[in-house]
Amino acid sequence: xxxxxxxxVGAARFLTGLVRVVPEEELVIIVNTGDDIELHGxxxxxxxDIILYTLAxxxxxEKGWGVRGDTFNCLxxxxxxxxxxxxxxxxxxxxxHIFRTNLLKRGFKLSEVVDDIRRRFGLKVKVLPMSDQxxxxxxxxxxxxxxxxxxxxxxxxxDRVLGVKFAGIEEAEPTPGLIESILEAEAVVxxxxxxxxxxxxxxxxxxxxxxxxxxxxxxxxxxxxxAGRPIKGPADKLMQGLGxxxxxxxxAKLYSDFxxxxxxxxxxxxxxxxxxxxxxxxxxxxxxxxxxxxxxNLAKVVIEQVRGSRNQIL
Amino acid sequence: xxxxxxxxVGAARFLTGLVRVVPEEELVIIVNTGDDIELHGxxxxxxxDIILYTLAxxxxxEKGWGVRGDTFNCLxxxxxxxxxxxxxxxxxxxxxHIFRTNLLKRGFKLSEVVDDIRRRFGLKVKVLPMSDQxxxxxxxxxxxxxxxxxxxxxxxxxDRVLGVKFAGIEEAEPTPGLIESILEAEAVVxxxxxxxxxxxxxxxxxxxxxxxxxxxxxxxxxxxxxAGRPIKGPADKLMQGLGxxxxxxxxAKLYSDFxxxxxxxxxxxxxxxxxxxxxxxxxxxxxxxxxxxxxxNLAKVVIEQVRGSRNQIL
Numbered sequence: 001x002x003x004x005x006x007x008x009v010g011a012a013r014f015l016t017g018l019v020r021v022v023p024e025e026e027l028v029i030i031v032n033t034g035d036d037i038e039l040h041g042x043x044x045x046x047x048x049d050i051i052l053y054t055l056a057x058x059x060x061x062e063k064g065w066g067v068r069g070d071t072f073n074c075l076x077x078x079x080x081x082x083x084x085x086x087x088x089x090x091x092x093x094x095x096x097h098i099f100r101t102n103l104l105k106r107g108f109k110l111s112e113v114v115d116d117i118r119r120r121f122g123l124k125v126k127v128l129p130m131s132d133q134x135x136x137x138x139x140x141x142x143x144x145x146x147x148x149x150x151x152x153x154x155x156x157x158x159d160r161v162l163g164v165k166f167a168g169i170e171e172a173e174p175t176p177g178l179i180e181s182i183l184e185a186e187a188v189v190x191x192x193x194x195x196x197x198x199x200x201x202x203x204x205x206x207x208x209x210x211x212x213x214x215x216x217x218x219x220x221x222x223x224x225x226x227a228g229r230p231i232k233g234p235a236d237k238l239m240q241g242l243g244x245x246x247x248x249x250x251x252a253k254l255y256s257d258f259x260x261x262x263x264x265x266x267x268x269x270x271x272x273x274x275x276x277x278x279x280x281x282x283x284x285x286x287x288x289x290x291x292x293x294x295x296x297n298l299a300k301v302v303i304e305q306v307r308g309s310r311n312q313i314l
Numbered sequence: 315x316x317x318x319x320x321x322x323v324g325a326a327r328f329l330t331g332l333v334r335v336v337p338e339e340e341l342v343i344i345v346n347t348g349d350d351i352e353l354h355g356x357x358x359x360x361x362x363d364i365i366l367y368t369l370a371x372x373x374x375x376e377k378g379w380g381v382r383g384d385t386f387n388c389l390x391x392x393x394x395x396x397x398x399x400x401x402x403x404x405x406x407x408x409x410x411h412i413f414r415t416n417l418l419k420r421g422f423k424l425s426e427v428v429d430d431i432r433r434r435f436g437l438k439v440k441v442l443p444m445s446d447q448x449x450x451x452x453x454x455x456x457x458x459x460x461x462x463x464x465x466x467x468x469x470x471x472x473d474r475v476l477g478v479k480f481a482g483i484e485e486a487e488p489t490p491g492l493i494e495s496i497l498e499a500e501a502v503v504x505x506x507x508x509x510x511x512x513x514x515x516x517x518x519x520x521x522x523x524x525x526x527x528x529x530x531x532x533x534x535x536x537x538x539x540x541a542g543r544p545i546k547g548p549a550d551k552l553m554q555g556l557g558x559x560x561x562x563x564x565x566a567k568l569y570s571d572f573x574x575x576x577x578x579x580x581x582x583x584x585x586x587x588x589x590x591x592x593x594x595x596x597x598x599x600x601x602x603x604x605x606x607x608x609x610x611n612l613a614k615v616v617i618e619q620v621r622g623s624r625n626q627i628l
Binding site for chain 1: 394396416
């Protein structure tokens with residue numbers, strides 16, 4: 001069993017490759033829910049939906065989120081009703097939010113709802129929200145504290161970052177089976193996601209980091225930073241805000257307590273020595289996933305590392 | 315002030331004419347909520363929305379309900395998720411349901427929400443749901459008890475009607491201002507709506523019938539039955555199921571305790587004597603509203619009766 005820790009778009013791209021290299025039934029994807037937000041009374045789980053839509057083959061690939069070919073008529077009407085509509089919710093996408101909100105209201109846990117939607121999409125991969133309790137990633141900025149989505153989507157990541165908080169993280173229990181999956185995994189793959197606001201919350205859920213340290217799984221991460229810049233998203237601004245260097249090395253350092261292998265882009269080959277001095281094996285390859293071939297290749301590089309480990313163990 | 319008791323499509327057509335004859339500010343529309351239903355966790359108020367969409371000029375006139383030019387992409391996606399989608403919810407229409415559900419969840423009363431939506435649509439007419447408490451019209455049929463929408467929309471009014479219940483009606487309080495509006499009205503107009511399931515629930519809310527009897531307003535009704543058949547909807551099946559004759563006379567009889575004037579279609583001129591023997595004045599005119607001119611003409615016939623009354627009082 002291979003466990004992945006995932007955020008949104010970057011993770012989804014990588015996982016599209018991974019499901020073509022490893023049978024879906026052998027995959028567990030642990031997904032960040034710190035980005036979740038309630039809008040118009042609906043529970044939105046952006047990272048989970050990106051993963052599900054992508055694996056179901058219905059994601060809007062150009063945007064990286066939402067459903068391909070979606071319309072925005074409901075949102076336009078919500079605007080007429082005077083609602084804030086900075087968070088773009090398509091009509092088809094809204095069906096997921098309505099469906100999820102309805103099940104949550106009826107007392108189901110988020111993990112149960114996600115598992116239900118996953119099956120309705122015909123997916124065999126196991127998708128686990130990091131917690132059934134609400135955790136809210138809040139960005140402390142020079143204009144005050146903002147929900148991550150307000151910081152990113154509403155205000156275009158334009159505010160100076162002073163800190164990051166995961167509200168509710170102390171009370172958040174890992175979803176049932178999450179810790180066990182890490183402990184029993186053959187490998188844990190940290191997807192090329194934002195280390196601060198995508199992987200950060202997952203690693204902060206109680207017991208997760210300890211499980212990674214205890215687990216005999218091979219722990220492999222793919223750098224979301226290439227040549228000093230994130231492929232997508234505000235990782236650079238968040239890292240800078242926290243006083244971190246924006247580099248593959250800096251990401252490796254965040255994971256260095258548990259990480260065995262770090263996969264960096266060829267563009268960052270000069271980071272190799274520095275990262276290896278953290279006690280982490282470094283593999284350099286093309287990590288920029290422009291098409292399915294890139295995604296499958298990157299997945300193969302990861303799986304090679306797992307199989308290598310297996311051979312050593314056997 | 316003119317108070318109308320209203321159901322859905324028939325009422326909305328008549329009111330389109332009325333707002334062109336009487337200033338909006340002088341109108342109060344009391345709307346049936348017995349048809350309300352929760353679907354996908356959203357609170358749907360079909361009659362209220364038909365009235366609001368129609369008066370706002372955005373209704374799908376061909377259907378009589380929903381928003382003109384609406385799409386159904388959310389519903390199609392809900393179907394993919396395995397949801398029942400017999401109740402047709404358009405994407406724009408859904409915005410209203412999402413908006414209303416969110417405000418109800420936040421503790422606002424239905425009447426407050428309706429007033430808010432009404433204002434957001436730029437309407438000056440006052441729209442009062444009959445009650446802020448849930449009343450559910452249930453049709454007792456040969457296959458069991460059904461929510462009215464299940465009976466009508468899901469099963470196409472195909473089941474034999476044995477009875478009609480308004481679940482929750484004993485506990486339902488009239489919305490604030492409703493009784494006062496009837497008592498202070500110059501006229502109360504019962505729209506050409508289903509007497510059993512549209513006007514019936516309103517008349518059953520505690521205090522409403524008594525207010526109609528006490529009020530000095532001229533009470534005028536327009537027959538929804540023309541030549542022994544309803545213009546639209548299942549009024550015939552419901553009336554038959556309750557052992558009632560399907561006729562204008564039969565409707566007049568249901569309102570005879572409070573009614574002053576009954577407006578029937580020219581086609582029902584032979585009903586006139588029978589209805590007048592109930593102590594009700596009868597006016598016959600064209601009641602079939604094919605276009606705006608028909609609607610305005612019918613409204614004028616009604617208002618003539620009110621002005622007549624005024625002149626007599628003065």
